[in-house]
Amino acid sequence: MDKFASLLHLTPAILWMVIKVVIVFAGVMSLAAIFTWVERRGSAMIQDRIGPNRAALFGKIRIIGLAQILADGIKMFFKEDLIPTDANRKLFWLAPFLAFVPALMGFAIIPFGKSFVSGGVSYHLSVLDPGNGMGMLYPLAIGGMAVYGVLVAAWSSNNKWSILGGMRASAAMVSYEIGMSLAVVSIFMTTGGYDPSEIIGTQGHLPWNWNIVHQPLGFIVFFTCLFAETNRLPFDFAEGESEIVAGFNTEFGSMKYSLMALAEYSHMMTASALIATLYFGGWQVPFVKDPTVMLSVACFLVKLVFFAWVFVWIRWTVPRFRYDQLMHLGWKVMLPMSMGNLVFHAWRMSQGH
Amino acid sequence: MFITFALITLLGALAMLLQKNVIVAGLCMVATFFGVAGLFVLLGNPVAAALQVIVYTGAIMVLVLFVIMMLNSHEEEKAEASRPVQRWVSLALVAALALGSVKLVLASSGVKALNLNGAALPRATTLQNVGAALFADHLLGFEVVGLLLLAAMIGAVALTKRNL
Numbered sequence: 001m002d003k004f005a006s007l008l009h010l011t012p013a014i015l016w017m018v019i020k021v022v023i024v025f026a027g028v029m030s031l032a033a034i035f036t037w038v039e040r041r042g043s044a045m046i047q048d049r050i051g052p053n054r055a056a057l058f059g060k061i062r063i064i065g066l067a068q069i070l071a072d073g074i075k076m077f078f079k080e081d082l083i084p085t086d087a088n089r090k091l092f093w094l095a096p097f098l099a100f101v102p103a104l105m106g107f108a109i110i111p112f113g114k115s116f117v118s119g120g121v122s123y124h125l126s127v128l129d130p131g132n133g134m135g136m137l138y139p140l141a142i143g144g145m146a147v148y149g150v151l152v153a154a155w156s157s158n159n160k161w162s163i164l165g166g167m168r169a170s171a172a173m174v175s176y177e178i179g180m181s182l183a184v185v186s187i188f189m190t191t192g193g194y195d196p197s198e199i200i201g202t203q204g205h206l207p208w209n210w211n212i213v214h215q216p217l218g219f220i221v222f223f224t225c226l227f228a229e230t231n232r233l234p235f236d237f238a239e240g241e242s243e244i245v246a247g248f249n250t251e252f253g254s255m256k257y258s259l260m261a262l263a264e265y266s267h268m269m270t271a272s273a274l275i276a277t278l279y280f281g282g283w284q285v286p287f288v289k290d291p292t293v294m295l296s297v298a299c300f301l302v303k304l305v306f307f308a309w310v311f312v313w314i315r316w317t318v319p320r321f322r323y324d325q326l327m328h329l330g331w332k333v334m335l336p337m338s339m340g341n342l343v344f345h346a347w348r349m350s351q352g353h
Numbered sequence: 354m355f356i357t358f359a360l361i362t363l364l365g366a367l368a369m370l371l372q373k374n375v376i377v378a379g380l381c382m383v384a385t386f387f388g389v390a391g392l393f394v395l396l397g398n399p400v401a402a403a404l405q406v407i408v409y410t411g412a413i414m415v416l417v418l419f420v421i422m423m424l425n426s427h428e429e430e431k432a433e434a435s436r437p438v439q440r441w442v443s444l445a446l447v448a449a450l451a452l453g454s455v456k457l458v459l460a461s462s463g464v465k466a467l468n469l470n471g472a473a474l475p476r477a478t479t480l481q482n483v484g485a486a487l488f489a490d491h492l493l494g495f496e497v498v499g500l501l502l503l504a505a506m507i508g509a510v511a512l513t514k515r516n517l
Contacts, residue, residue: 088374088376088377090377091376091377091380132399133398133399133400133478133479134399134400134402134403135480137400137403137404137407137480138403140403140407140411141403141406141407141410141411142406143411144406144407144410144411144412144415145406145410145411147411147415148380148383148415151415151418151419151422152376152380154422155376155418155422163422166422167419167422167423170415170419171419174412174415174416174419177411177412181407188480193481194480
């Protein structure tokens with residue numbers, strides 16, 4: 001590492017930072033891209049169809065249709081980029097980025113592997129090193145920014161359906177944020193810290209010490225709220241083919257639409273990583289006390305991909321909610337459950353458990 | 354870094370004032386809040402930065418924009434006939450406010466401590482410190498604020514829902 005850094009005229013710290021940023025963002029983006037294909041294949045599997053399997057590299061190498069991602073990308077890039085005449089042009093350009101950037105940024109805090117020491121310097125496998133003082137407040141803050149992508153996209157396209165979709169989605173996102181934050185707060189409380197590395201450290205390597213076992217109620221609330229936060233079915237009120245066309249991205253085409261779709265999948269990746277970190281021990285390998293770095297990264301990836309698959313699975317299994325049902329669930333079920341969970345754990349801690 | 358965040362804050366605020374379009378003005382305000390959050394990080398208080406983003410940009414501004422979109426008014430209301438006196442009075446008031454706040458900051462104990470001790474790197478505030486300060490040193494204030502917010506919330510519900 002040191003030699004490579006001096007070759008590039010950089011300090012090892014800066015080089016490591018650059019490597020981390022590239023790994024995390026390239027990794028999340030490619031995982032998100034792969035999941036656009038996994039979603040279609042998964043839906044096909046669940047609905048007893050075959051799904052996209054014909055796209056092939058150079059017309060020969062099929063790899064079960066995985067080349068579909070590349071084909072889609074090329075198609076999106078070469079499509080005509082239309083902007084409606086009455087749209088607010090600047091905001092219309094800005095909206096896909098406002099949707100996409102927070103989706104990627106949220107991942108920066110998550111430790112995706114065990115820290116290691118090399119040459120007397122310890123290297124942490126997360127873009128923001130532990131002890132930065134932001135801790136798990138950071139993904140909550142960045143998650144709140146995701147609303148702007150939807151709101152700006154909806155408003156700038158100057159279209160009734162878009163605005164309806166954007167308003168519904170933003171109202172849902174804001175209401176579910178409270179329940180979600182309270183669920184996270186009860187984890188802060190039992191951990192005694194709010195840094196993700198502390199949260200992972202206290203959970204340990206034994207699965208029955210993970211937060212999922214200690215706080216199943218909190219997990220249910222957090223998991224449900226994430227569906228509203230990421231705008232995924234059964235709570236995808238930003239869209240709705242039978243009522244408001246494609247909702248907030250009705251007017252978006254070509255690569256702008258593609259960015260919006262990628263933002264959704266990046267959100268899904270960040271959300272799965274959060275679930276794994278908060279409730280399933282992050283990079284901890286079950287029953288292995290001191291895993292190697294590669295093993296811990298692999299274990300984290302397995303957890304992440306599994307939860308991302310659960311997102312797909314639920315989308316094609318559970319029917320959509322009606323809007324009033326969504327609000328009812330958010331305010332009258334999830335919020336009291338989350339508060340109850342918080343008070344219960346506070347009481348248990350006061351009893352000295 | 355300081356210059357960057359200060360510029361974001363000031364330009365955002367200025368753009369917000371000059372912008373005719375209400376939604377764009379709101380988004381400029383979001384940029385301002387981000388600049389302030391950045392300044393908080395530079396001051397060694399990442400907790401305040403995170404809370405700034407969560408509360409102001411993540412909740413309050415979203416609701417403000419939400420209401421603007423709900424009313425769907427694309428244009429600002431026409432200003433009344435301008436009174437030049439107002440402009441001068443406001444300018445004088447702003448100048449007095451700026452002078453007063455600068456004087457207050459320069460006379461504060463923090464700046465004096467900085468003169469004596471030099472600019473030692475401050476330790477970052479953690480959430481634990483904030484919690485301890487709230488519940489140990491400022492318990493009464495905290496409870497009063499909580500009660501006030503509860504009363505405001507109940508009042509808002511009572512005002513909007515005539516028949517509960």
